[in-house]
Amino acid sequence: MRVAVLSGGPSFERQVSIAGAENIVHGLTELGHKAISIDVGRDLIERLTDARVDAAIIVMHGVVGEDGAVQAVLESLGIPHQTPSAMACRRCWDKAITKGLLSDAGIAVPDGVVFDRQPFTSLGAARTLAPVVERLGLPLVVKPARSGSALGVNRAADGSALANAMVGAFSYDDSVIVERFVAGREFGISVIDGEALPAVEILPQDGPEAYDFEARYSIGLVQYECPANLTAEESALLSETAVAAAEALGVNGITRVDLILTPEGVPTVLELNNVPGMTDTSLLPMAAGAAGLSRAQIVAKMLPRG
């Protein structure tokens, strides 16, 4: 099979994408397929057409790769790809929409509010911040509605830090989510074809605040435990929640559900990543390893069947 591996592109996570794509290319080679690496840019359509590919694997995070844009292009050209449909990608890319749909499906999400930049300057929306702090309580987590890898995510311990955190988050996107900080253990659960892989627990060396961009992509700054130290019941609960979340958003194929297990035992879903990282420190390769799946076997699952 001739398979295009789409990486790079214009997003803030360009470097992460390129590192992950190398792993996919190796996997395809191991399987005996022809990998055609494409750094996505203006010539994408020509390159896809010239290469006469049978399928594509998208290894682009963030804008274009994860927001449904490249999926729409591939779907228009009739090229199968491993990520959910363009529409499902859109639903997951905007964390504000994700939150709403999950909540409607009865899945726990952190209580929060979504703000758009415009009303702050045109409607004086800033005056609503104080009541928000009062209602949600401190500390708060502020994040861009559409961004990946913890870029622009900040914790605000008090009201004045909130203004700074919001200006910071608005640097990345025009919609910002302010939500209650949910304490608990953090997990990444990869779901492939409706089945959950073993949970990976994320244990930053310097406490839960430290799982930021630097920690995510530097080997050794975060410890991962996989399979995680969970009771059979907890493990089943996390898997069920992850699969239910994928279903609620119409996500098929491969995804990674990030969630917090609260001390009360409630799995609270933070977000879905439809192009999970594939670098050596990424969670999906780790979970697959724990499930006894080789790199080649994961890659095989990314290709169209039949």
Added chain:
Amino acid sequence: MTVDDGNSTPPVAQGTATRDLERYAALFAARTGSMKSSAMRDLMAITERPEVISLAGGLPDVSHLPPAMLDAITTSVSTHAVRALQYGPTEGMAKVHEAIQVVMAEEGTLVDSGELLVTTGGQQAIDLVCKTLVDPGDIVLAEGPTYPGAVPTFQAYQADVRQLQMDDDGLDIDLLEQTLDELAAEGKRPKFLYTIPTFQNPAGVTMSLERRKRLVKLAAERELLVVEDSPYSLLRFEGESLPTLRTLDGGNFVIYLGTFSKILAAGLRIGWVAAPRAIRQKMNIGKAGSDLCSSSISQVVVEACIADLDLWRTYLDELRERYQGRRDAMLDSLEHAMPEGSRWTRPRGGLFLWVTLPEQIDTTNLLARALRANVAFVPGRGAYTDGRGGDSMRLNYSGVDEAEIREGVRRIGAVVTEQLELYGEMVGEPLVRQERRRGPRETPPLDAGTPGSLVQFPQRRVNR
């Protein structure tokens, strides 16, 4: 890429990914703990996109080398092909030592060939200084802010970097003296002070003559090694040139670092060290372990370019004139574009200036917003090891033409103003847009930043 069957592929064990991770993590040297991926570095990767006006890089303009110099390069490389294509001495070719002596004499500094070591760019010189002098935990003093490219080098050698404030006259020598006293009281002695006294990177300021004299005197009294990094001193547009620290000190406690990157061509990767002989000797051994010798072909090119001194001097004059025009364009556009409460340095030479914004602005986040407006700068945090610099940025004026400088600065001013407005709304103190200090100008609204426009595909190619 295609593999015929499974036989030619090494077997992949179950759970490879997990085990790979653990295996590599366990093998990494402890010092790699300080080598981190950073959001800033990944953001900087997109500044390479052609539609971005980058005021971030430290790129000299190498597009105007005189044709006669290019001819001399090709002739020389073919005439000396064997020497150009063979290994050379670790300390560098004798003729390159001569060229370095000539170049240093241009700023009044006289050195012996025995003090010289040719390096692979000025960057290797910094690395070799650390390799020779720094043990883990050793104290290194530096200016705050300092050259962002030196920070990862200091960190890789696990130096304990202490950064000292500057003002318009460069490093604060009183503060240095006080710091040395405090360290001495703790029984500590810094390994060296790293300084860029002339047209400092990133701040653009120059150490005054009086402070230079005080620094050299203090260094002799305290036996403090001073690493004088001097890539820009020949790129002076205004004012009298000042003696180097190396000249004032006579070569006792000053290690001088030079480079051809900014006065000839950065792609040659040829720099040098002029150090007291004992130090040079150790550095020479250290260099042999790193790369045996710097590129011979590049050294032959340097030789050829400096051989015709008048030609090279004319080239430098043109370079100075071009950079001066660009600096003027940048200063002028900053005046128009930046909101009240911003300030910036006014370099009299070199490639950079340093902008400090109202403290509400975080320039790392601002870079993300600026990239959406297709303009880039270096956030100030990269020039500190201790988290300072969040309200500052470095701007480069040598790498792009005047029109782009004006447009780039206009875009930065617009995003800064936008963020101040937003902040003002949130804290209930709306920003009142200031009357501009100069005449009318057009301020087209910034792109509103819908998700699709967060980052765009290339629209036009920037000439660089």
